Amino acid sequence: MSSGAKLIALIEATLRAATPEARDFFAREHEAARKLLRAGQSAAAVADVTLRAADRLEPLVADLTRAHPPACGAGCSRCCHGLKIEASAVEAVAIAEFLSGLTPDELAATREQMREEAEYARTLDAGARWREQVPCAFLEDATGECVIYDVRPLTCRAHTSMSVERCEAAALDPERRTPIDKHLVPASVFGMAKAAITMACAEAQLDPRSFELTNAVSVALNEPRAAERWRAGERVFDAAVTPSDEADAELSLRDLSRAGLLPAASLLKRPLDRTERNAAKRERRGRRQGS
Template sequence: MRPQKPLPTDPPTPGEVARQTARFRALIAKPTRERLRSLVAACHRQLEQTVEAHPPRQTVACRMGCDHCCHLYVSATAPELLAIAEHVAAWPPERRDALRSRLADALPATRGLSPVERVGLGLPCPMLEGGLCGIYPVRPLGCRAYASFDAAACERSTRERDARAQIPVPKINMRSRRLLSHCLRAALADRGLDGNSYELIEGLSRVLETPDADARWAAGEGVLAGVRTDS
């Protein structure tokens, strides 16, 4: 059996943070649609490669159709939201309309709620379609990083709407998410772009209803003004 590589230091070293931020910053020398998509893809690919290089000793319990974590507060940066909107734009009209309807129903129920309050609400993500993530290929970093060693613990947390439930998660996933999220947002800010991370339901709703959202956001227009951000 191949020996497992030691886990990277947590927290990351200043040098690692600087190098990762520089890599992201180089991808968006110009904030074109293509470069923004490359930035998002690079961030998501880096997460997957890091997790693959440092597999946990325990078996991850997550399986297709297991959607307990799809009842939580999720946030995403503007480039991630724009990538999701482009993905949705390629759907057949009836599928797009169904998502818009679910978003419209969820928006008033979730607007302004904290992550803890969202657990208590118990509302499934509007992106779910028959228990599966409809935006899986472009799901945001927070969703990609989330994993659990205990599906039963996740099920109990969802059923009991318990925000304090102890869910055993892979440390490398959480460490990578924190690092990549920080560096992604820092790279955007360094380029004079909006580096905030926005609540997914309201943020995606806003982007979907905004014509030419990519160009307007890149030009500095407040496309997402008023949408809840992570502190």
């Protein structure tokens, strides 16, 4: 199965278990992404596919969370540590377009820095990142701010928490893997939007994969005409694949499946074993009792 076909199958499996409202939302985002992909071939047009979705959905999420907002306070960058953030081609292009506004000297330095960050990232799998609480390359150490905040990936927008205490406990003792109490509204809205863009890309025979963030941005910044070549169907982002991507993706699918968020265990390479199935059942039972 090609990567595009596999991603479409996963998204379709998730949609089958979604509510009618969620499916309608997905259909609208999918249509918006298809239209934008048809709108142009330039880097700016490619970037628009994700930036327009973010512009449209940020106010919606703000509205939907007004009564019960996330606990994340201004300046908190807890979730910018320890996670393997991924970016699709359109997101990497949007970040590269944003950085292209730097002065020529700054841009040259950023290109070099991205090459080095990408090389370092290739030595880390998701487990090592978490254990060592590795900060994101785009986090400004001194201020704790994201230097690409306006164009950050949808995955970053999806990550918010209902409990600062849980985030701190998780970071203080990474080995315990304290579950983060994620706010479900941003997670669902931006997660669905990302899935809709992924599906629109796959259907248009464009590389729909997501890649480790710094490797994806390094390709978008350093490969000549990366955006236009991706838009023409070239797999220019093959260079962004890292040695642990496959194992990390498998682990992440397994976590989602175990949590009952992805009814696609049969699509995994290895079906869940009995211990994992029992853990999944316990989690689902716990959620039902808690709701």
